[in-house]
Amino acid sequence: MSLEGKKAVIIGGCGHVGLPLGVKFALAGAETTLIDIDAAVVEKVNGGSFPFLERGGDEQLRLAIDAGLRATTEPMKCAEADIVVFVIGTPVDEHLNPKISDVVQIFDGYVEYIKPGALVVMRSTLFPGTMEHLYNRVSQAKLDLNLAFCPERVAQGYALDEIDSLPQIVSAFEDKAFNAAYELFAALAPEIIKLSPLEAEMTKLMANSWRYLEFAIANQFYMIAEKNGVDFYKIYEAIRYDYPRAKGYKSPGFAAGPCLFKDTMQLASFFDHQFSMGHSAMLVNEGLAGFVVDKAAAHFDGSLWGKTVGILGMTFKANNDDIRESLSFRVRKGLEFKGAKVLFNDPYLEGSTPLDELESAADVLVLSTPHREYGDREYGDRAFTKPMVDVWGAYRSSTLELFPGTKNEDVASLKRANQ
Ligand SMILES: NC(=O)c1ccc[n+]([C@@H]2O[C@H](COP(=O)([O-])OP(=O)(O)OC[C@H]3O[C@@H](n4cnc5c(N)ncnc54)[C@H](O)[C@@H]3O)[C@@H](O)[C@H]2O)c1
Structure with a gap:
């Protein structure tokens, strides 16, 4: 599948998620424009340099520019696209609650200019329920848009490798929107996972929380041991x-x-x-x-x-x-x-x-x-x-004292049975 003949715009397009995605869109044939409020990064991107470290970044960016990718600070460019992707930051506030108003304000700032029938993809990590809120806003304003949520899951710095190789999560409230988003991401990815928007919002948060907890238990054990001189x-x-x-x-x-x-x-x-x-x-x-x-x-x-x-x-x-x-x-x-x-x-x-x-x-x-x-x-x-x-143990000197046993064959079969 290719994206030939499609016009795509990414809002927040020069950020860590937006730029690699834009590169992939352009390389898949879409006429791609990155909208970003940061004029300095826009200039850098148009000059062919990634504004941050990304594996294979500059090389693929130049190919994407040859294929027509452009960055701009001009918000009205969103009016020309049939695919609009939002990839703005979604931080928490000082009380550790999500700043949903940021997402809504930026969404509102663009959405009325997007042309009827366009696919609008939210790619940021969203607080559960945000998609329903946005969907209701769009419905109340009687805007004819296909709204989908497809959360980004790449590891920072490796997006260009991972966008092509990870299954993509695609969710929408309506079949028409799902189908349009499916077509977009199927052009890039090996497989698509269909979820409801609420499931997709929770999937992304639970995946990251699980990793955070895994690191926490390692850190807690480290502190327990080291505090006791071990x-x-x-x-x-x-x-x-x-x-x-x-x-x-x-x-x-x-x-x-x-x-x-x-x-x-x-x-x-x-x-x-x-x-x-x-x-x-x-x-x-x-x-x-x-x-x-x-x-x-x-x-x-x-x-x-x-x-x-x-x-x-x-x-x-x-x-x-x-x-x-x-x-x-x-x-x-x-x-x-x-x-x-x-x-x-x-x-x-x-x-x-x-x-x-x-x-x-x-x-x-x-x-x-x-x-x-x-x-x-x-x-x-x-x-x-x-x-x-050296909390990372990069220079650790600990070596285990190991001694041979006599039941090596038994140990091997027991291990196989327990795996
Ligand atoms: N960084 C990652 O590796 C990663 C991975 C998966 C998901 N995410 C999620 O993706 C989202 C974006 O994260 P990021 O790391 O790319 O953030 P980022 O800060 O690198 O990029 C956001 C971009 O949006 C631009 N921007 C802000 N307001 C704008 C506006 N009104 N109009 C146009 N552009 C605007 C900024 O200038 C910036 O370039 C977040 O929800 C994050 O949780 C990030």
Whole structure:
């Protein structure tokens, strides 16, 4: 299937979700326009550069531009399209409730200009019930639009690989809208999952909340072990060693960024803040920053006055340039409050202290984001000489003591039977 002959517009089109999707639309043959209020990123995109790190980004963007992709700040471009996709941010407010008014206001700002009969796809992560609200608004305003919800599920930085390879969720209140959205995403994806809009809204939130909880339990166990002077990574290795049921056991580390926290809080808000496991996960994951600060201070009897701490990595995830909701900033504040002079390095950001300079100035290092440039057991040979707070276990030295048994054959068949 191709999108030849279609005119597509993406609102929020130069963001982390909108831009890779726009590239895919253009490469599939659609005449694609990205509408975004950020003039600087619009210019960058039209110049052929991704404004953030995306694997294969610039190369595919240039091909998409050759195929006709354009970015603009001109909102009225939405009037020309027969496919309009909304991919604006959907944050939570200071009370951890969704800012639905943001979505509604932006939707209202465009929707009356969209031409009758067009497919309108919501691609942002939505608070459950938002689709019904939007559908009712459209019906009350007597607008002839086909409204669908197709939540994005890619991992940041890997969207161009994943849009083509992940099954896409497609939902709508009406068959006509479902069919139009199905046609759009079937042109890109290997398989389509049909859900109702409410199911789709909850699917997306529950998928992200589940990941957030998985990280939380790893972080909680890490804190329990380390607080008791036990090397958690030895326990971690022991749990996983040749034990199939623990294969997916997550390792500790900062669970941050623009999605997992806020999506868990959206689900909590949807459940009248009775999603106690979600709230507990939030306390653990956010609390890990303070735990790391205390670990750094513990190298100096709890006080960091007169000490210099070097933070390695400020972005929210490794090998990426996105600082949104990164816990490194909370670590920095905590260290400064305890009296430390804080330097930071990040190879993906401008203006940070060079690594060698940081290491020689620091009394202790904190590995906040395990970028590949810092080296580890996987990437190699970088050896830091300063003490290190290493919640990620990138430099862990724990090795299990293993001894041969006599029942190797029996063990193998027992393992097969238990899998
Ligand atoms: N980042 C991810 O990897 C990811 C993955 C899956 C789902 N999501 C969801 O996708 C949605 C978008 O996230 P994102 O990371 O792409 O956000 P983003 O901030 O990177 O992109 C949003 C874009 O919308 C633009 N924008 C804001 N208001 C606008 C307006 N009125 N008109 C036109 N453009 C406007 C912004 O300038 C920005 O470029 C969120 O709901 C998020 O939860 C994100």
